[in-house]
Amino acid sequence: MFSPFTYLIRRKELASHLGKGLALLLGNELSSMNYAANYYPQFRQDSTFLYYFGLDVPGLAAIVDLESGESILFGQEPTLDSMVWTGPEAGLDELASKCGVEKTLPIETLGEFLSLTGDRTVHYLPSYRPEHTIKYSTWLKKNSKEVKEGVSEALIHTIIRQRSTKVHAEIEQLDNAANVTHALHMTAMKYAKAGMKESDVVAELYAIAMRETGYPSFPIICTVHGEILHNHHYHNNLKEGDLLLVDCGGESAMHYAGDMTRTFPVSASFTQKQKEVYQAVLDASDQVVINLRPGVSYKEMHLLAARVLTENLKAIGLMKGDVEEAVAHGAHALFFPHGLGHMLGLDVHDMENLGEDFVGYDSTTRRNPQFGLSALRLGKELQAGYAITVEPGCYFIPGLIDNWKASNKLEAFINYEALESYRDFGGIRIEDDYIITENGSRLLGTPVPRTIAEVEEVRGAAL
């Protein structure tokens, strides 16, 4: 945790921006698997709650008085029974003192407390777990439709403003998270061998994450079917000639996230075909990275990556026609159907629960509904202190190819015939984390091998 003062200041700033009413901020609960007491091993606290209170234990909620700036922490005191089953725990006052809160109350009284505040506005955030809806519903005496409609955009915007710009101590956490992520990728790159299952590699990654700080920041993607963007199955065998795509991240001790992707050959080296596509993706990433700086629109960066990729795919013979025009029509999205990247912070897609468009777009940059661009989570201008991912990719998705080909979609730009021999290619993504600085950007954490030569060196030594 940071010092109590840090959290106090953050809440004062929240209050001074909003100025009126109360903010109700929910901590998370443990999540049950197959019966109430059998929880998912990992407790994940709500990130906004972590940002303003830093308390990483389940069962809490807080109210910030936006006029006085004072907060009340709601929770339960430990019991003799809880001491026997889960060990000695901090009392509410001790928790409150860690984050500069002076008043605590039993959580059973939260509903009554709110009902006694009369007509003061209660600002609250969107639900992303069913438990949130039930709590809001109970405490605010609203049905679930009213809960959804009553969310406070003012609170959302204020929190996004505060959390978007990472201060020094947060950047340190992001570097730590990136370094855990570095350890994960070095392990994967050294460990994976033909004959293993994907799950063997994932098992090693889990072990590294648990030794370092705890759990991965999101479900690990580790697949020879990199063309399935969020593949969470690990049952395939690794074979010579395959590409293994590993997209994973660690967390820092304070739950800041890392998120990086590497794609490497299961054999000691890439094939010529793999090299060409890999270099296309790498070029796209490199071009973006040298252009990162405050004031640059991330949508423009996405389109830059798309153009570089398209140029390369033209050279390979998979695309054709005018590059600008191809990108304007979204032809590249057959190969690159996702966004270039997203904000990074206490969440791997930072603040996604507050609304992707509120986080990644603004009044000057709106989300484009074109296939591909529509999946871009971050489109607006970058600012110093933003932490972001840069993650171009190139995929050969048989189902999507068939779907487009059936209507000869954008055939002026796509060489469907040449594409046939790439149907079982899989997919390549390269992803790194950057912090936007006053004049440009800086890579977060220790660099993970990235060029063809660097990757082949590690693989060669490992095999």
Place this chain on the structure above:
Amino acid sequence: MFSPFTYLIRRKELASHLGKGLALLLGNELSSMNYAANYYPQFRQDSTFLYYFGLDVPGLAAIVDLESGESILFGQEPTLDSMVWTGPEAGLDELASKCGVEKTLPIETLGEFLSLTGDRTVHYLPSYRPEHTIKYSTWLKKNSKEVKEGVSEALIHTIIRQRSTKVHAEIEQLDNAANVTHALHMTAMKYAKAGMKESDVVAELYAIAMRETGYPSFPIICTVHGEILHNHHYHNNLKEGDLLLVDCGGESAMHYAGDMTRTFPVSASFTQKQKEVYQAVLDASDQVVINLRPGVSYKEMHLLAARVLTENLKAIGLMKGDVEEAVAHGAHALFFPHGLGHMLGLDVHDMENLGEDFVGYDSTTRRNPQFGLSALRLGKELQAGYAITVEPGCYFIPGLIDNWKASNKLEAFINYEALESYRDFGGIRIEDDYIITENGSRLLGTPVPRTIAEVEEVRGAAL
């Protein structure tokens, strides 16, 4: 999965027992961590849904017509978008055919379907996730209080009757789960060394579980503070002289659970003091195991374990007075505050979501509210085909000792003075899984080293 026929038969049996109305059975959803799309990596299907349908994918629900015995599977068809992001998936009809269901409908129509059934009773089960309450509330048009009150005891009892008795193919699964659990314990016993952190050992166990079948059946307990019964923190260092308590379980491919505990010295051998307490717990377990058979009350087995433990603790000098009387007063519960064991199956505490008392007690055996006995999950008579755990323990819980000592509680049976030098002893639990046979019981899975000599042999070889 078993054959479609197996699931069909199970549902026919359910229907024939209940005879009237409809049974609404919910599959589980993925559970969100810090925003909607960032799920806990592990999807855990509802066990009752697995029992009747075997389908291990999120987002399903089913209705069994208890008069016709026919079922409808509700879910969503894969889309082009889901194919791009999560890969090609089975359609609803394909899923239905795997479990002998002939009719499928989009899940959006489930509420309407129910509203058109008129006054037919809809049987449903208790919620153990907030998502269940919201679904029942939406589909059955009830508020959360009504949802809670409307649960079907008839459905609960019928399911418990079916699921309690394990058939051959299920026992095979339980043996598989026990063998994964064996692998976990052998790893812990060979791997743990002074200087490591608890999390280093947990990391290895996770890796083994993921290599074998997936995730542990419950959050791993791996602690030098064995006196904290459900300790899920792993931050302590392992030191010479410590006892490490490891309570963990694997799952079979079909999600049957294993659940075993071993407590072993971080050094190569137990101290004399540790040996005495270990042997006390082992004696209790051994005495129970030789008495396991159909018709025996598990509450009696719990009391037998308590008596054996008390006799041993008398010999050590920690308890005193008449053994029967001490146990009748619950004096042993200062050392053994939990129950002897529980049912095991698709859940590690099998069917706990249906109600612990419905599963573990009946009209002839009621739960005893005395401290210690009140924590016994299974009290009723054993039957052939029950899978159970036997897990006596002996703990020295400073907070509990202080609490009792403050009022000289049961001082006729407890030697509080002698107890002082055990305050930092920790705790010991020994747990194995058994299937009740026609004439006795059989250990599930490969035996894990259990006697002092066996444990010391493994530790000696490992260090």
